[in-house]
Amino acid sequence: MDITIKQAQQQVDEWIKTIGVRYFSELTNLGILMEETGELARLMVRKYGDQSSKESDLGKDIADEMADVLWVLMCLANQTGVDLTEALKKNIEKKTTRDAERHRQNDKLK
Secondary structure, three states, rough: OOOHHHHHHHHHHHHHHHHOOOOOHHHHHHHHHHHHHHHHHHHHHHHHOOOOHHHHHOOOOOOOOOOOOHHHHHHHHHOOOOOOHHHHHHHHHHHHHHHHHHHHHHHHHH
16 A cells, blocks of 8 residues: 555544544654664664674664654654645755756766
């Protein structure tokens, strides 16, 4: 089943209001977003970087950690009235215009 960003935001909102009771405050969710991002970073560093894994990393899933980050980001978007679909569209347009030639001219990417 495919899901749009808009549908995902709506599902998160419905879950929060029915199962989660209410949203945590925006600042609490910002802190949780940083926490979840750190957990994702830890797994990425151990899988793709130079650090070895620890026993506590076993059984953790990068996809699940990415979904945790996305979940909290959607909570923050819902709380602050951000339509992530529109925000992403505008962001892609901005990057396309701003970086039309920039990356092609970057010798580090060749």
